[in-house]
Amino acid sequence: MSEYPITTLNKVIRGSKRANYNVKEINKILDDGFLCHIGYIYQEKAIVIPTAYGRMDDIIYIHGSLKNRMMTSILETGEISVSVTHLDGLVLARSAFHHSANYRSATIFGKVRKVENPEEKMNALTCILNHMVPGHWDNIRKPNSKEFNATLVMAIKIETASAKIRTEGVVDEKEDHNLPIWAGVVPIRQVADDPVSDINLPGGVSVPDAVLKYVERNGKNNG
DSSP: OOBOOOOTTTOOOTTGGGEEOBHHHHHHHHHTOSEEEEEEEETTEEEEEEEEOEEETTEEEEEEETTOHHHHHHHHHOEEEEEEEEEEEEEEOSSSTTOEEEEEEEEEEEEEEEOOOHHHHHHHHHHHHHHHSTTGGGGSOOOOHHHHHTEEEEEEEEEEEEEEEEOOOOOOOGGGTTSSOOOEEEEOOOOBOOOOOOTTOOTTOOOOHHHHHHHHHHBTTOO
8 A cells, every 4th residue: 555545534634735645655754753642532631642652564552551541541442543743944934924834744543452462562662662763672671571561562553644744945925025034944853962871880881883873873963
């Protein structure tokens, strides 16, 4: 499947010219971040929570404690909506009305299930951590039995999705173009600084290659 079918659930209404239903493009938006926002209902109140995630094919994994109210509430309903957004720039127009932002956002809809199989559960935890820093799972102490059993992992099967993407410059009224007012775009990106080692590290412990590679790819001198 190259594109998600457009339905009443995933159809972009506002700003439809920026809509994108391409599976590859949506996966790229998911893979470029590791924090998502999840909406759910708890005691008849709407709540939105940020959480880390990992993607494996058409499955998104999230994790929390066994008593996490967000996860237990979502498991009760069996369905979920997940949102991921990247801010790429501030679009500063001549007029207040046309100020905007450049961004990439994806909204995912899918069914959820509790991950019961121990092998899939461990693979899911690996996926979430490596989604944050690729390859870092190989550098850590793995969860012990107590930690593993106290962790609830949920799998979200992506059934449909949509994205909105803005990459334009300023869009002002033609009659405003000659105004003596600056207009333009301020690019924005997330930058990784040099790692700061924990003060309690024993002597001789160096920064892992996976972390150094992450900083190199996402550092201030890249891009």
